Amino acid sequence: MDLFANLLRRPAAASILSLLGVIVFYVVIGGVDLGKLLPAASWVNYAARIGIVAAAVALLMISGEIDISIGAMIPAGAMTTAIISGYYELPMIFGILGALGIGVLVGLVNGILAVRTAVPTLIITLGTLVAMQGVVLAGSKLLTGAASVPLTAAPWAKTVFGDFIFGGSHQVVILWWVLITVIFWFIVHQTKYGSWIFAIGGDKDSARNAGIPVDRITVLLFIGTATAASFVGMCHAILFNSAQVSGGMNDIFNIIVSVVVGGVLLTGGYGSIAGVFVGTITFAIVIKGIDFTSIDRNWANLIIGIMLLAAVGMNESFRKLAMRAATKK
Amino acid sequence: MSDNTPVIELRNVDKSFGPIDVLHEISLKVGAGEVLCLLGDNGAGKSTLIKTLAGVHAPTRGEILVDGEPVSFSGPRDAQERGIATVHQFGGTYPLMSIGRNFFMGVEPTKGFGPFKIFDRAKANKIAVEEVQKMGITRITDGDRLVGGLSGGERQSLAIARAVYFGARVLILDEPTAALGVKQAAHVLRIVNEAKKRGLAVIFITHQVMHAMAVGDHFAVLIRGAIAADFRKGEKSREEIADLMAGGESMADLEASIEGYMETHDGHPPKVGQEASA
Numbered sequence: 205m206d207l208f209a210n211l212l213r214r215p216a217a218a219s220i221l222s223l224l225g226v227i228v229f230y231v232v233i234g235g236v237d238l239g240k241l242l243p244a245a246s247w248v249n250y251a252a253r254i255g256i257v258a259a260a261v262a263l264l265m266i267s268g269e270i271d272i273s274i275g276a277m278i279p280a281g282a283m284t285t286a287i288i289s290g291y292y293e294l295p296m297i298f299g300i301l302g303a304l305g306i307g308v309l310v311g312l313v314n315g316i317l318a319v320r321t322a323v324p325t326l327i328i329t330l331g332t333l334v335a336m337q338g339v340v341l342a343g344s345k346l347l348t349g350a351a352s353v354p355l356t357a358a359p360w361a362k363t364v365f366g367d368f369i370f371g372g373s374h375q376v377v378i379l380w381w382v383l384i385t386v387i388f389w390f391i392v393h394q395t396k397y398g399s400w401i402f403a404i405g406g407d408k409d410s411a412r413n414a415g416i417p418v419d420r421i422t423v424l425l426f427i428g429t430a431t432a433a434s435f436v437g438m439c440h441a442i443l444f445n446s447a448q449v450s451g452g453m454n455d456i457f458n459i460i461v462s463v464v465v466g467g468v469l470l471t472g473g474y475g476s477i478a479g480v481f482v483g484t485i486t487f488a489i490v491i492k493g494i495d496f497t498s499i500d501r502n503w504a505n506l507i508i509g510i511m512l513l514a515a516v517g518m519n520e521s522f523r524k525l526a527m528r529a530a531t532k533k
Numbered sequence: 534m535s536d537n538t539p540v541i542e543l544r545n546v547d548k549s550f551g552p553i554d555v556l557h558e559i560s561l562k563v564g565a566g567e568v569l570c571l572l573g574d575n576g577a578g579k580s581t582l583i584k585t586l587a588g589v590h591a592p593t594r595g596e597i598l599v600d601g602e603p604v605s606f607s608g609p610r611d612a613q614e615r616g617i618a619t620v621h622q623f624g625g626t627y628p629l630m631s632i633g634r635n636f637f638m639g640v641e642p643t644k645g646f647g648p649f650k651i652f653d654r655a656k657a658n659k660i661a662v663e664e665v666q667k668m669g670i671t672r673i674t675d676g677d678r679l680v681g682g683l684s685g686g687e688r689q690s691l692a693i694a695r696a697v698y699f700g701a702r703v704l705i706l707d708e709p710t711a712a713l714g715v716k717q718a719a720h721v722l723r724i725v726n727e728a729k730k731r732g733l734a735v736i737f738i739t740h741q742v743m744h745a746m747a748v749g750d751h752f753a754v755l756i757r758g759a760i761a762a763d764f765r766k767g768e769k770s771r772e773e774i775a776d777l778m779a780g781g782e783s784m785a786d787l788e789a790s791i792e793g794y795m796e797t798h799d800g801h802p803p804k805v806g807q808e809a810s811a
Contacts, residue, residue, distance in 0.1 A: 394651040396641035399634050406627030413625060414639035415610050474629040527628070527681040 213526040215467035216479030218518035222465055222511055223486040229507075230489075234497025241489070241496045245373040251488035252381035253436055254455065255481065258462045259381075259388045260432035262480040264425040265463055266392070268405035268472025271426060273314060273329040274433040275456035276336035279449055280306055281437025283340050283353065286447035290355030291348045300361065300438060307434030308427050310336060315423030333456075341449045351449040357442040366442030377439045384432070389477040401425070405472025461508060462487040465515040467522075474523060486511070538601045539564045540734035541586070541617070541703045546595035548585055555581045557759040559595070563703070563734040563751070568725065570745035571738045572778050573755035579738050582755065583707050586736065587619040588612030599703075618696035619705040622712060626688050628681030632673065635680050636661035636695050664694045668724050686717030690724045697728060704728055705736045710744045722747050742774045754778055 211217055230236040241247075257274050264271055281303040289299030310332055317328045344351060357366060367376045392398035403411040404418050412418045433455075441447040466483025468475030490511060494504045539562035548556040555578050563569045573579045584590045586597070588606030596603045599615055606612040609619075626635050633654060634641075642653040642660075658676025665673045670690050673683070680688060689709050696704055706725065710718040718741075725748045729735055739745050745752060752769070754762040754777045762769075762777050769777075795801060 396643060396650075396652050399630070399638065399641060399652060402630050402634070403627050403638050406629055407625065410621075410625035410627070411638070413609055413619075415613070416639050469629070473627065523629070527679050 212522050214479075215474060215476040215519075215523075215526075216482055217467070217522050218515045219466045219479045219482040219486060221518060222515045223482055223489070225514070226486055226490055226493075226507070226511060230493055230497050230499075234494070234499045236493065236497045241493050244492075244496065245375075246495070247485075247488040247492035248378055249373075249375045250492050251484050252375065252378040253440070254459050254462055254487070255381045255484040256377070256384050256436050257429065257432045257455070258459045258466070258480055258484050259385050259477060260425075260428040261459055262463045262466065262468050262475060262477060263388060263392065263401060264429050265468045265470065266405050266472055266475045267401045267422060267425055268408065269318060269325040269422065269425070270460075270470075271314060271329045271429040272326065272456045272460075273310060273332040273336060274429055274459060275453055276333045276340065277307060277310060277430050277433035278437040278440075278455055279447070280310070280336050280340050281434025282441040282447035283344050283437075283449060284434070285438045285441040286353040286355040287344060287347055289357070290353050290441075290446075296358035296361040299355075300365075303434045303438035303441075304431055307431030310434075311427030311430030312423065314430065315426035318426060319419040319422050344449055352446060354446045355441055356445060361442055365439045366444075375439075375443060377436070377443070380435075380439070385477060385481050392477050397421075402473055405469075405474070407473075458487060458491075461512050464519075465512060467515075467519050469519070469523070483515075537564070539598070540600060541736075542598040542601075543586075543592075544596050544598065546585065546592045546597065548581055548590060549593050555758050556585065556592075557757075559758075559760060561753060561760070563736060565702070565732045565734055566729055567750050568729050568735040568737055568748050569751045569753065570749035571736060571753050571755060572740060572742065572745055572774065573738075574740060574778055577755040578758040579755060580707070581758075583619060583705055583736075583738060586612070586703075586705055587617060616700060616702035617705065618699070618701035618703070619707065620689065620692045620696060620709060621707045622709065625692055626680045629679055631658070631677050632665070632680055632683075632691065633658035633661045633676035635691065636664070636676075636698075640699065660698070661691075661695075664698045665691055668694045668697075668727055670694075670720075684717055685713045686720040689713075689721045693721075693724050693728060697731065697733065701733060703734045703736065705738070707738050708740070709737070710739060710741060718744060740778065742771050742778070745774070746771060 227238070230241070231238065257278070261271060261274065284303045284306050285299040288294050288302045289296050314325070314329055314332055317323065318325045321328070341351065344353065363376070365376065368374060369376050369379065392401065400411065400416045400421060403414065403416060404421060408418060437447070462484040463480050464470060464483070465486055466475070466480035468480060487508070490507050491504055494501045494507070542562040543559050546556060546559040547554065559582065561569065571579060571582065581590065585592055588609045588611050591605060598604065604615065606615070627638070634657065637657045642656045643650040644653045645651050662673055662676045668690050670687055673687065680691065683691065693704065693706070709721050713721065722744060725735060725737060729748070737745065737748060750766050752764055752774065753760050754774070
């Protein structure tokens with residue numbers, strides 16, 4: 205019982221309960237065959253795609269900021285890779301560096317605007333989101349004359365970023381997702397830098413008074429989100445041998461929902477990487493797992509909406525539980 | 534005290550922001566093991582004075598001396614390194630973080646090496662709990678507890694214990710009892726006494742005369758940026774101090790005028806106008 209109470213006090217508790225809830229719902233109402241759902245590649249691939257960005261966004265949201273320009277950065281990373289290494293046929297490495305470089309650049313712009321101005325980061329990144337959508341579309345029309353660019357990736361790049369693993373249809377990007385999650389988990393929960401990120405989200409002025417380099421960390425976290433997004437775009441261009449201009453609006457909300465279901469407080473200062481990992485899986489299972497059920501897939505969004513509200517409600521009460529904890533005596 | 538040099542001293546400090554003079558000719562000194570209570574109504578310049586002491590603002594004129602040596606702080610960090618610690622109303626604590634992490638924020642103990650240096654949670658929790666208990670908060674036994682679960686007084690105490698542990702010599706307490714209940718405030722006052730016993734120079738900012746009188750050795754009343762009165766313990770009564778803080782206007786006169794108004798207005802108190810809220 206004590207163990208259970210302890211689990212509830214963790215930031216990941218709501219995401220684990222959401223995951224169980226969704227699975228039970230799919231089994232009981234949707235008649236899903238777990239033996240088929242769990243090993244299926246579709247939801248894992250999707251989870252990896254949003255999970256890499258979600259992990260970076262989780263760090264940023266713990267620090268109390270938000271980045272919605274990620275929606276434009278996924279296609280931006282893909283198009284940059286395809287234009288450099290596909291259209292101009294430069295060596296693959298330039299395409300990869302170009303994609304990551306554009307992520308660093310946009311992240312830097314977001315970060316500097318965030319620390320230099322008092323404008324809420326939702327507005328700043330809304331600006332860079334729309335601006336980058338324009339840059340990607342107009343730029344690719346200007347350079348290539350098309351909104352879709354083919355790419356033949358070098359074999360090594362294919363193996364590292366865009367291949368299938370386990371001899372099936374699981375994508376190699378899943379391994380990147382797990383690796384990035386482990387690294388971020390280590391930073392957030394084991395090092396002092398993690399403490400600093402929580403402190404920035406908890407009380408920025410106090411953090412600054414405690415000598416924490418608030419501005420530098422904020423800029424780095426913005427670079428993290430934009431680069432994670434352009435990295436995902438790059439992997440997809442390499443995997444599918446082409447890149448298209450797209451809005452990426454869905455990705456923004458899907459990623460933020462995953463992070464929030466994962467127990468990160470929208471106002472910052474609370475959350476966990478493990479929770480976000482589970483939150484991402486939950487989200488992916490709802491979206492992709494519905495195909496394994498007898499439920500019409502158009503209902504998926506309704507389930508997402510309900511799950512989001514339920515998870516936020518649970519997060520709220522579990523956080524209160526955590527604060528009250530150990531007042532037994 | 535055997536050593537008569539004040540730990541911190543202000544000599545004729547002025548602070549103006551552009552054309553606006555906020556502090557005027559402030560002179561103060563606090564010795565080791567002494568509590569200076571800085572009293573003042575809202576807008577009297579208390580926060581500007583704190584920020585000047587804490588290195589956030591540089592004085593426009595005048596000097597600050599630490600241990601008799603003139604200093605100029607390059608920023609809050611610099612002031613902290615010279616042993617000047619400021620504890621604000623909510624103590625600079627993070628409600629959703631553990632006691633151990635709060636205590637060591639910015640100066641985390643680590644173990645391991647290279648890129649695998651990890652936060653030493655066990656050590657941080659142990660020291661934090663020990664130090665807070667030494668300050669008399671025996672209810673805190675688990676360093677993993679979230680600070681948000683502590684009472685306001687306990688959060689203040691944690692912040693004070695932290696400042697003491699990291700070698701503060703001057704402790705600036707900015708309205709530490711303002712948001713607290715009677716019992717909680719008593720708690721914080723006990724901690725102030727504890728800090729004083731350990732030989733810290735304490736500057737206690739408040740507008741609650743009772744709290745000031747409970748711990749203060751020395752009092753200064755700030756009105757419109759200038760020190761209106763400076764006296765030692767026992768030299769003035771509570772009523773006199775309250776009158777001073779209200780800007781010389783006697784509280785008794787004020788009460789009489791309100792009562793007079795109520796008599797002629799069917800028992801309604803006077804409406805609060807712009808003058809009263811300014």
